Amino acid sequence: MLLDTYVNQIASGILTGLVYGLAALGLSVIFGVCKIVNFAHGEMMVIAMYLALVIFRWFGLDPLASIPLVAAVLFLFGYALQAGVINRLIDVPDHMQFLLLAAIAIMIVSGCLMIFGPDAQNVPLSYAYDSYEIGPILVDKVRVFAGGGAIVVAGILTAFFRWTRTGKAIRACADNLTGARVVGLNVQRLFALSFGLGTACIAAAGCILLMLVDVHPYLATEYTLLAFVVVIIGGLGSLTGALLGGVLIGVSEALAGLLIDPSLKSMFSFGLLILVLLFRPQGLLGKRVQ
Amino acid sequence: MTSTWLSDVPSRGRLLLAALLAVLLAAPFVVSSYVLSVLILVLYFAYLGQAWNIMMGFAGQLSLGHALYFGLGAYTAAALYAKFGVTPWAGMAAGAIVSAIVGAFIGALGFRFRIGGVYFALLTIAFAEFTRILFDHIDWVGGTAGFFLPVSNRDSNDLWNLRGDPTMFYYVWLAGAGGVLALCRMLLSSRLGYYWLAIREDEVAAQALGIDTFRYKIAAVMLSAALTACGGVVYAFYYNTLFPEPIFSVARSIDMLLGAVTGGVGTLMGPIVGAFILTPLGEGLTIALEPFQEVLRLDGIKQVFYGLCVVLIVVFQRHGVWPYLARKLGLRQLTGART
Numbered sequence: 215m216l217l218d219t220y221v222n223q224i225a226s227g228i229l230t231g232l233v234y235g236l237a238a239l240g241l242s243v244i245f246g247v248c249k250i251v252n253f254a255h256g257e258m259m260v261i262a263m264y265l266a267l268v269i270f271r272w273f274g275l276d277p278l279a280s281i282p283l284v285a286a287v288l289f290l291f292g293y294a295l296q297a298g299v300i301n302r303l304i305d306v307p308d309h310m311q312f313l314l315l316a317a318i319a320i321m322i323v324s325g326c327l328m329i330f331g332p333d334a335q336n337v338p339l340s341y342a343y344d345s346y347e348i349g350p351i352l353v354d355k356v357r358v359f360a361g362g363g364a365i366v367v368a369g370i371l372t373a374f375f376r377w378t379r380t381g382k383a384i385r386a387c388a389d390n391l392t393g394a395r396v397v398g399l400n401v402q403r404l405f406a407l408s409f410g411l412g413t414a415c416i417a418a419a420g421c422i423l424l425m426l427v428d429v430h431p432y433l434a435t436e437y438t439l440l441a442f443v444v445v446i447i448g449g450l451g452s453l454t455g456a457l458l459g460g461v462l463i464g465v466s467e468a469l470a471g472l473l474i475d476p477s478l479k480s481m482f483s484f485g486l487l488i489l490v491l492l493f494r495p496q497g498l499l500g501k502r503v504q
Numbered sequence: 505m506t507s508t509w510l511s512d513v514p515s516r517g518r519l520l521l522a523a524l525l526a527v528l529l530a531a532p533f534v535v536s537s538y539v540l541s542v543l544i545l546v547l548y549f550a551y552l553g554q555a556w557n558i559m560m561g562f563a564g565q566l567s568l569g570h571a572l573y574f575g576l577g578a579y580t581a582a583a584l585y586a587k588f589g590v591t592p593w594a595g596m597a598a599g600a601i602v603s604a605i606v607g608a609f610i611g612a613l614g615f616r617f618r619i620g621g622v623y624f625a626l627l628t629i630a631f632a633e634f635t636r637i638l639f640d641h642i643d644w645v646g647g648t649a650g651f652f653l654p655v656s657n658r659d660s661n662d663l664w665n666l667r668g669d670p671t672m673f674y675y676v677w678l679a680g681a682g683g684v685l686a687l688c689r690m691l692l693s694s695r696l697g698y699y700w701l702a703i704r705e706d707e708v709a710a711q712a713l714g715i716d717t718f719r720y721k722i723a724a725v726m727l728s729a730a731l732t733a734c735g736g737v738v739y740a741f742y743y744n745t746l747f748p749e750p751i752f753s754v755a756r757s758i759d760m761l762l763g764a765v766t767g768g769v770g771t772l773m774g775p776i777v778g779a780f781i782l783t784p785l786g787e788g789l790t791i792a793l794e795p796f797q798e799v800l801r802l803d804g805i806k807q808v809f810y811g812l813c814v815v816l817i818v819v820f821q822r823h824g825v826w827p828y829l830a831r832k833l834g835l836r837q838l839t840g841a842r843t
Contacts, residue, residue: 314818317814332803484630484637
């Protein structure tokens with residue numbers, strides 16, 4: 215009986231973790247290619263969550279079904295941000311870039327606060343309380359959908375990077391910027407494209423996450439930090455690492471919620487972040503840079 | 505004394521500084537209580553921006569977790585006062601020491617393990633957030649329910665226990681902001697200050713010249729943390745309520761650096777100029793938009809505006825407003841060692 219509880223928690227932790235991983239994947243793409251640390255990552259996810267919420271309220275569309283639309287909107291947002299603002303700041307010191315994105319983050323949180331108010335809002339799904347029984351394991355239907363959705367989106371992204379010409383060009387930029395310039399790639403456009411892909415990725419994660427948690431503006435900071443925790447644990451710039459880090463955090467949060475006070479679970483993640491920063495700053499799967 | 509550390513400031517600069525000081529000293533006798541509360545906010549941002557600037561602007565170490573030191577100072581002094589009746593000034597010393605030690609610890613970890621740039625900034629956030637959640641669970645100081653200082657009736661000002669009306673707090677903040685400006689001015693023309701600038705500009709070169717960069721970076725963190733903690737103490741006694749969420753939040757860390765970034769990172773007058781630009785504009789905007797309160801919640805408008813200011817500064821005037829303003833006024837020297 216007791217063992218079942220643990221197994222159930224771990225299963226739901228893995229599924230939630232996949233969504234965290236997808237969120238972190240976007241951060242990883244943006245960092246890996248543009249070398250921009252997106253301090254407004256969770257904030258962009260909250261925008262996506264509110265978009266999915268509005269779409270659900272107006273058209274009754276399931277958050278999963280609204281992914282393509284929301285991702286397209288956020289893609290344009292990310293593309294415009296990189297093409298319009300960040301591309302002009304290539305020679306600016308790093309800390310100024312962080313500050314820029316931190317400032318954009320503040321604007322998004324406060325903007326959402328002004329439009330949607332501080333209260334937590336959710337999407338009442340008809341299948342919210344359904345669950346699947348697999349042997350002794352009992353998993354929520356929404357979590358299965360969430361984890362599955364995350365895997366599908368991550369799969370599409372990986373396929374794009376591996377098999378399309380544009381995907382290869384973006385990887386070339388990430389591997390060797392000078393080389394990419396030499397062979398005549400339009401680096402600025404590819405940067406904008408990558409930033410857009412990163413934000414589209416976080417948009418998909420936001421839509422999926424809306425099925426699991428209530429959205430409110432202050433969720434943003436928490437998820438920015440969570441995405442950082444995940445990618446740093448998995449290794450910045452590594453796609454598999456991001457998913458692995460997500461699952462690791464998802465499971466450890468689930469277990470921390472079971473073993474100790476649930477409200478302490480994010481303290482656990484930050485503790486993990488501090489340890490990884492100190493002892494393996496390149497992450498579990500990341501390559502050592504310097 | 506004055507002649508040594510103001511000697512290289514042009515007379516016009518000295519005159520302007522004296523005029524600003526005179527206006528600020530006289531302000532409480534003239535302005536309404538609302539304007540006074542805005543001025544308190546201005547001085548609060550000027551003070552904290554200056555403290556943050558020591559670490560980032562002088563020594564080149566980006567902290568995005570200064571709320572940690574602010575909160576440690578606030579909680580230490582508040583707990584000592586409320587539980588044991590210790591005067592806030594002794595509490596301030598205790599809070600400053602606690603924060604300096606914590607700062608030294610975080611700095612030592614970061615610098616020893618060679619965590620640079622964004623990773624160091626993340627480390628500071630991680631410690632601040634860790635502490636925020638930790639304080640949510642410390643019932644001795646109220647946990648999530650908050651910690652409240654006993655409010656006595658304010659017939660007379662009691663500076664020794666920091667109990668009094670806004671005018672008293674105004675002068676406390678003014679003394680703090682002025683004091684930390686003078687301190688920074690002296691530091692910048694000291695050996696330590698030059699070491700910091702060398703580290704900021706090129707750490708490897710500084711090391712090659714024989715500067716113990718680790719030691720001086722730690723010194724910057726400790727001083728910056730201690731001063732921030734002192735600000736936290738005055739904040740705690742001004743507002744009388746402490747909640748872990750707003751005190752230790754990332755948003756507060758960002759707030760602290762807004763003034764310095766707008767005014768000019770690494771400049772002496774930058775944090776002050778930035779605070780004087782941002783706070784009144786933010787307040788003015790809130791008042792100007794009051795008619796639209798029905799359609800929009802105005803709680804966030806100031807933050808949106810501050811965010812926009814930083815975006816504009818980073819894109820168009822990356823060294824901040826003050827270097828530009830100083831050039832216009834012919835006051836190059838006050839900008840500190842940035843040339």
